[in-house]
Amino acid sequence: MPKLSLEQRIVKCFRKACSDFRLIENNDFILVALSGGKDSLCLLELLARQSRIYQPRFRVEAVHVRMENIQYESDTSYLENFCAELGVRLHVLTTRFEVSPSATSEPLSKAKLHKQKTPCFLCSWNRRKQIFNLAQTLGCNKIALGHHMDDILHTALMNEFFQGRFEGMPVRLKMKKMPLTIIRPLCLCHEDAIKAYADERQYMKQVKHCPYEHDTHRRAIASLFKQVEQMNDEARFSLWNALQKAGKLADDSLIVKDHP
Numbered sequence: 001m002p003k004l005s006l007e008q009r010i011v012k013c014f015r016k017a018c019s020d021f022r023l024i025e026n027n028d029f030i031l032v033a034l035s036g037g038k039d040s041l042c043l044l045e046l047l048a049r050q051s052r053i054y055q056p057r058f059r060v061e062a063v064h065v066r067m068e069n070i071q072y073e074s075d076t077s078y079l080e081n082f083c084a085e086l087g088v089r090l091h092v093l094t095t096r097f098e099v100s101p102s103a104t105s106e107p108l109s110k111a112k113l114h115k116q117k118t119p120c121f122l123c124s125w126n127r128r129k130q131i132f133n134l135a136q137t138l139g140c141n142k143i144a145l146g147h148h149m150d151d152i153l154h155t156a157l158m159n160e161f162f163q164g165r166f167e168g169m170p171v172r173l174k175m176k177k178m179p180l181t182i183i184r185p186l187c188l189c190h191e192d193a194i195k196a197y198a199d200e201r202q203y204m205k206q207v208k209h210c211p212y213e214h215d216t217h218r219r220a221i222a223s224l225f226k227q228v229e230q231m232n233d234e235a236r237f238s239l240w241n242a243l244q245k246a247g248k249l250a251d252d253s254l255i256v257k258d259h260p
Helices: 006-020 038-050 076-086 101-105 119-138 149-163 191-201 218-231 235-245
Strands: 028-033 058-067 089-095 142-144 172-174 181-183
Touching: 006 038, 006 191, 028 038, 028 119, 038 058, 038 076, 038 191, 058 076, 058 119, 076 089, 089 119, 119 142, 149 191, 149 218, 149 235, 218 235
Parallel strands: 028 058, 028 142, 058 089, 142 181
Antiparallel strands: 172 181
């Protein structure tokens, strides 16, 4: 049997995720959160291509949210051309958030984390607020996010070690306070494969000048996870299966707060 190409492997994982977790259905109107990073570019490309197939029939549009006070951005003209080539309408929004002086003057202790929101949380929440509002204005019923398997597993470890709960990012999550479902169609794709595909497709890399990018534990957890995989190359599948058996990957009954 001939070996699958990188593109074929990516597409196979994408389609399997959509099928296994019922991520896309007839008459869906999906809004893709397009940050400009490799993951969201790959996701939009795959969804745009899939939308041209006869079944299921669904629509796709994209949104890029610019954060006024954070220099972490992509070339908007590149994103516009990228979407135009795919035949996808792009919406560009601008917002901002305010950070208290104490959040930037010293590291956040565990006690402070309970009293104030971190800059990363505020940035992410404000971006998502814009995305949720636009999705409802447009009449979308689903929002697609570009998280891959590594993102989901790293989040599960962070929640376990720092929050005391076993929970990742659901692959499909029906929100309770608004008529929207969050989907993550890249959930079965490995980050290394997406990186290689992005290089193959020559995606433009975004400019990263975020002053808070070292304030989270995510990089340390990613490094720790790589060490675990060196000890056991089946570690990611063991953790994934544990999340699946615990009903943490597609639990429509989860309640998502729509405020910080």
